[in-house]
Amino acid sequence: MMSVTEIDVLQGWQDSRPAEMPEPDRAQAPVQRGSAARRRAPDGGQRVALDGLGKAFGERQVLHGVDLRVEAGEFVAVIGRSGCGKSTLLRLLAGLDLPSAGSLDAGDPSATRFMFQEARLLPWARVVDNVALGLDGADARERALKALAQVGLADRANEWPARLSGGQRQRVALARALVHAPRLLLLDEPLGALDALTRIDMQRLIESLWTRHGFTALLVTHDVAEAVALADRVLLIEDGRLALDLRIDLPRPRRRDAAFAALEQRLLDRVLSAPDREPETPPAQGSVAIPAPMLRWAV
Numbered sequence: 001m002m003s004v005t006e007i008d009v010l011q012g013w014q015d016s017r018p019a020e021m022p023e024p025d026r027a028q029a030p031v032q033r034g035s036a037a038r039r040r041a042p043d044g045g046q047r048v049a050l051d052g053l054g055k056a057f058g059e060r061q062v063l064h065g066v067d068l069r070v071e072a073g074e075f076v077a078v079i080g081r082s083g084c085g086k087s088t089l090l091r092l093l094a095g096l097d098l099p100s101a102g103s104l105d106a107g108d109p110s111a112t113r114f115m116f117q118e119a120r121l122l123p124w125a126r127v128v129d130n131v132a133l134g135l136d137g138a139d140a141r142e143r144a145l146k147a148l149a150q151v152g153l154a155d156r157a158n159e160w161p162a163r164l165s166g167g168q169r170q171r172v173a174l175a176r177a178l179v180h181a182p183r184l185l186l187l188d189e190p191l192g193a194l195d196a197l198t199r200i201d202m203q204r205l206i207e208s209l210w211t212r213h214g215f216t217a218l219l220v221t222h223d224v225a226e227a228v229a230l231a232d233r234v235l236l237i238e239d240g241r242l243a244l245d246l247r248i249d250l251p252r253p254r255r256r257d258a259a260f261a262a263l264e265q266r267l268l269d270r271v272l273s274a275p276d277r278e279p280e281t282p283p284a285q286g287s288v289a290i291p292a293p294m295l296r297w298a299v
């Protein structure tokens, strides 16, 4: 696969930006002197390319000509006001929905995993069996146990999901993704329902697994601090358009120091300056056919 430098990526994006797209604010985050180089050699990640990606639901245009490049192994956070199109973008990347315009290359769908806000575990299956779901072979249980060990839940393998806390349930969901060795992990506000401390624990876990495995991560979050804590780049979507692509060049693991706070505040100000558009209520899903890939993830 051709390697693409950051400048190529940004340049390519700028060159191909449609005329109606607003000029993005792409100012650089401050680089801390002496910060350890944290660029890994990501060989396990999937490169993502979107060109003029659009999505409409009936008359409602939700995404407008999104052009984006994500490098293999990058961690990208997506923020924006409620209803701006963040989840729609992730659903398109996962193949859970089809674009109305443009093109999308997110690699092999079988190497993509999705984490939702709720863990969606099978209540009648023990934790290890939830993780082993969809695995073939005699070593399925062993692989599931290994994945559980990586998320710190080896000792709860034989537990029922109902007996786990919210944070533990999300750890199981993470193990269920990891066991398939994903090249692209799509995270749709997976920590949104957790208390503040559990959330920080989970952020650290996700970061350490990302560092170890080198998958590409796209995280939708409402929490600007979470985006600054985890992402190489933060994308802001405003009314279905990519309005900001900000590189976060703070050393990892990130401390919530003055440089962190300044970036957080800057992003927050930018998000709050965007018009608040009331999301429309989507139609009831009851009669909608569920695409095959969704059946794999949404169990």
Ligand SMILES: Nc1ncnc2c1ncn2[C@@H]1O[C@H](COP(=O)(O)OP(=O)(O)OP(=O)(O)O)[C@@H](O)[C@H]1O
Pocket (backbone or CB within 6 Å): 057, 060, 062, 080, 081, 082, 083, 084, 085, 086, 087, 088, 089, 278, 279, 280, 281, 282, 283
């Ligand atoms: N299946 C659908 N049918 C019709 N409209 C939809 C459908 N799915 C999403 N929408 C609409 O598309 C817009 C964007 O929705 P999306 O879920 O992507 O927003 P979001 O930025 O993720 O919001 P939130 O932060 O509240 O989760 C909203 O106006 C929503 O009502």
